[in-house]
Amino acid sequence: MKKVRAAAFASGTGSNFQAIMEAEGLPIEVVLLVCDKPGAGVLEKAERFGVNASVFEPKSYESKSAYEQELIAELNGAGVEWIFLAGYMRIVGPDLLGAFEGRIINIHPSLLPAFPGKDAIGQAYQAGVDTTGVTVHFIDEGIDTGPIIAQEPVAVFPGDTEQQVKERIQQVEHRLYPQVIRQLLKETTYEDKTK
Ligand code: GAR
Numbered sequence: 553m554k555k556v557r558a559a560a561f562a563s564g565t566g567s568n569f570q571a572i573m574e575a576e577g578l579p580i581e582v583v584l585l586v587c588d589k590p591g592a593g594v595l596e597k598a599e600r601f602g603v604n605a606s607v608f609e610p611k612s613y614e615s616k617s618a619y620e621q622e623l624i625a626e627l628n629g630a631g632v633e634w635i636f637l638a639g640y641m642r643i644v645g646p647d648l649l650g651a652f653e654g655r656i657i658n659i660h661p662s663l664l665p666a667f668p669g670k671d672a673i674g675q676a677y678q679a680g681v682d683t684t685g686v687t688v689h690f691i692d693e694g695i696d697t698g699p700i701i702a703q704e705p706v707a708v709f710p711g712d713t714e715q716q717v718k719e720r721i722q723q724v725e726h727r728l729y730p731q732v733i734r735q736l737l738k739e740t741t742y743e744d745k746t747k
Pocket of ligand 1: 639
């Protein structure tokens with residue numbers, strides 16, 4: 553099977569990036585990590601996995617469009633076909649969405665449409681729900697909106713601390729994201745007939 557050239561986008565510690573890198577037999581080659589937070593923990597992980605990292609400071613651009621045009625040039629230069637958002641805490645604008653239409657997916661730690669945006673785990677915990685979960689979805693121009701590909705519920709037990717809920721959610725994220733990527737690309741890639 554031909555491997556899809558992929559980029560991961562992350563702003564934080566990168567545990568989902570790590571889960572993708574460590575998953576067995578994924579039909580992707582992660583050729584680039586895009587990070588919008590200089591010093592983020594994910595950068596050290598990229599180095600460990602030998603993945604080229606591009607660090608951006610979006611605020612230093614005159615507009616979101618200018619930032620994304622530079623991103624697009626970088627992604628095209630690396631031959632990137634698909635983008636996996638893994639804790640990228642920024643709304644993707646029309647430039648990047650248009651350039652990679654239908655080929656950007658995101659993971660979010662709630663059962664969307666419940667608790668979009670930042671600190672979804674804290675939001676759910678504060679709301680006192682007995683079930684939250686994980687969603688993997690195609691992105692659109694909204695905040696954690698777009699067609700849902702997969703969801704998995706996660707229980708919140710009486711007496712749980714927020715940290716316990718977070719750990720339970722992360723375990724699901726690290727299994728579900730690679731699983732969805734594998735399934736999705738199996739459906740959309742083709743056999744390389746030249747080999
Ligand atoms: C993950 O829980 C991911 O679902 C969430 O950020 C965290 C990143 O953790 N994403 C969002 O909230 C997107 N709105 P990580 O850096 O350890 O992968």
